Amino acid sequence: MKIKRFxxxxxxxxxxxxxEEQGPDAVILSTRRIDDGIEIIAAVDYDExxxxxxxxxxxxxxxxxxxxxxxxxxxxxxxxxxxxxxLPVASVETKPAETVVLHPLMxxxxxxxxxxxxxxGDLRSLLETQLSSLGWNDMERRHPQRAxxxxxxTRLGIxxxxxxxxxxxxxxxxxxxxxxxxxxxxxxxxxxxxxRDLAADSGVTALVGPTGVxxxxxxxxxxxxxxxxxxxxxxxxxxxxxxxxxxxxxxxxYGRLLGVRVYPAHDAxxxxxxxxxxxxxxxxxxDTAGVAGSDPRLQxxxxxxxxxxxxxxxxxxxxxxxxxxxxxxxxxxxxLRPQACILTKLDEAPSLxxxxxxxxxxxxxxxxxxxxxxxxxxxxxxxxxxxxxxxxQALRHSASDxxxxxxxxxxxxxxxxxxxx
Numbered sequence: 001m002k003i004k005r006f007x008x009x010x011x012x013x014x015x016x017x018x019x020e021e022q023g024p025d026a027v028i029l030s031t032r033r034i035d036d037g038i039e040i041i042a043a044v045d046y047d048e049x050x051x052x053x054x055x056x057x058x059x060x061x062x063x064x065x066x067x068x069x070x071x072x073x074x075x076x077x078x079x080x081x082x083x084x085x086x087l088p089v090a091s092v093e094t095k096p097a098e099t100v101v102l103h104p105l106m107x108x109x110x111x112x113x114x115x116x117x118x119x120x121g122d123l124r125s126l127l128e129t130q131l132s133s134l135g136w137n138d139m140e141r142r143h144p145q146r147a148x149x150x151x152x153x154t155r156l157g158i159x160x161x162x163x164x165x166x167x168x169x170x171x172x173x174x175x176x177x178x179x180x181x182x183x184x185x186x187x188x189x190x191x192x193x194x195x196r197d198l199a200a201d202s203g204v205t206a207l208v209g210p211t212g213v214x215x216x217x218x219x220x221x222x223x224x225x226x227x228x229x230x231x232x233x234x235x236x237x238x239x240x241x242x243x244x245x246x247x248x249x250x251x252x253x254y255g256r257l258l259g260v261r262v263y264p265a266h267d268a269x270x271x272x273x274x275x276x277x278x279x280x281x282x283x284x285x286x287d288t289a290g291v292a293g294s295d296p297r298l299q300x301x302x303x304x305x306x307x308x309x310x311x312x313x314x315x316x317x318x319x320x321x322x323x324x325x326x327x328x329x330x331x332x333x334x335x336l337r338p339q340a341c342i343l344t345k346l347d348e349a350p351s352l353x354x355x356x357x358x359x360x361x362x363x364x365x366x367x368x369x370x371x372x373x374x375x376x377x378x379x380x381x382x383x384x385x386x387x388x389x390x391x392x393q394a395l396r397h398s399a400s401d402x403x404x405x406x407x408x409x410x411x412x413x414x415x416x417x418x419x420x421x
Contacts, residue, residue: 002022002043002044002045003029003041003042003043004021004022004041004042004043005039005040005041006018006021006039006040006041006042007034007036007037007038007039007040008037008038008040009036009037009038010037010038011031011038011040014031014037014038014039014040015040017040018040018042022042022043022044023044025044026042026043026044027042027043027044028040028041028042029041029042029043139414145174145175145176145178145179146167146170146174146179147410148179149166149167149170149174149179149183150163150164150167150410150414151406151410152183153166153167153183153187153353154409154410156187156351156352156353156356156391156392157323157351157352157353157354157356157357157391158187158353158356158357159323159353159354159357159361160414161361162356162357162360162361163414164414165190165360166183166186166187166190166360167183169186169190170182170183170186184388184389184392187356187360187388188384188385188387188388189384190360191356191359191360191366191384191387191388192359192363192364192365192366193365193366193382193383193384194339194340194365194366194367194382195381196340196367196368196381197381200229201283202282202283203283203284203311203312204275204278204284204285204286204310204311204312205222205283205284205285205286205311205312205313205314206285206286206288206305206311206312206313206314207219207285207286207287207288207314207316207342208288208291208301208305208313208314208315208316208333208336208338209290209315209316209317209329209333210290210291210292210293210317210329211289211290211291211292212290212318213290213316213317213318213344213345214316214318214344214345214370215287215288215290215316216250216251216254216287217344217370217373217375218316218342218344218368218370218379219237219251219254219285219287220251220254220258220375220376221370221375221376221378221379222283222285222368222376222379223235223237223254223255223258223260223283223285224258224375224376225376225379226282226283227258227259227260228376230282230283232258232259232260234281234282234283235258235260235281235282235283235284235285236260236261236262236263236278236281236283236284236285237251237254237255237260237261237262237263237284237285237286237287238262238263238264238265238271238274238275238278238284238285238286238287239251239252239262239263239264239265239286239287240264240265240266240271240286240287240288240289240301240304241287241288241289241290248262248264251287254375263277263278265286267304268303268304268307268308271286271304271305271308272307272308272309275308275309275311276309286305286311288301288305289301292329292332293328293329293331293332293333294332298332298333302333302335302336305336306336312339312340313336313337313338313339314338314339314340314341314342314367315329315330315333315338315340315341315342315364316341316342316344317329317330317341317342317343317344317355317358318343318344318345318348318349319343319344319345319346319348319349319352319355319369320345320348320349320350321354321355322354323353323354323355323357323358326354326355326358327357327358327361330358330362330364334362338364339365340364340365340366340367341359341364341365341366341367342366342367342368342369342370343355343366343368343369343370343382344369344370345370345371346369346370346371346390347371347372351391352387352390352391353391356387356388356391366382366384366387367381367382368380368381368382369382369387
């Protein structure tokens, strides 16, 4: 048995010296802190019987490395195997961090924990799927008409939370005929409509919303109707869009066609002065820059409109956008306290369910709808019944022939809430 003393500034370097000189089979006999750092006494070809015999007779063990012979031996600790070499990294002029080496048992425990978490996540997902299926099947068995209504609303594209709210407003007992027509009536009544006249209503209206939804074209349609009713001298257009190249030129083009003057306003002070100048006009329409909900300029634009004085803010949204995108955009503009909404591009929307869900969820009144690029023809005052009938026309073409796939979708949307209710 060969015993040797190792001294190093810290435990990591001392253990590395033991491994490099005596190998992975070295046995740690003792460790202690000294003035120079850490002292480790290690041995190779460890003979436990010899150590016990020496300890029983009080005989010291000889140690290499300028250390006193060991009279007492600590419990034996075998050195852990050397860790794998670290991957090469780019050289930097900083002191490298010390590598933390986990004991094999600790590393295995960490791996077992990660694997257990994955398995628990999979198990939870499986249980939720089974509960969802059980909940939906129970709903179809106990309340077949309500299940049918949820299925029809889903085919319309109505979001799950809105569909549940609408079904809760229905009577508990429904006939097949009522289940067919009554939900459309509830959907229609749930849509708030402002009832504004395209040309008769006066005041200042600012159209806001993301880029590409058709704000400038919608302003041209509204202005054209107002000109036909009150004359060009009673109508004015204001542009605050100095971000998008050609935005002001497009509005000025419409203004020349209609015989209406366009006024630029680039900040709150200039907008306030312009609106003060136009206080005798019947209809003043303000075109704003298209700003996404995540754009930092949105706060600046909302401050500009809030500080400009009394005006009516109207959010313009495209009906062909995804339901989540519509909801996120509207939430971003809610601090402006918009009084109404205009839905554009109805002719490009395969389903109106997402837009209707957004309006019902936020109880936002609807002013107008547009369904084309023609000025001024392709615009109409909002009518909830007409809009719901238009949305229902797609229901006949969207019915799924794959009942298993349809049931799975319904279970995912409604089953878990029913099973845990």
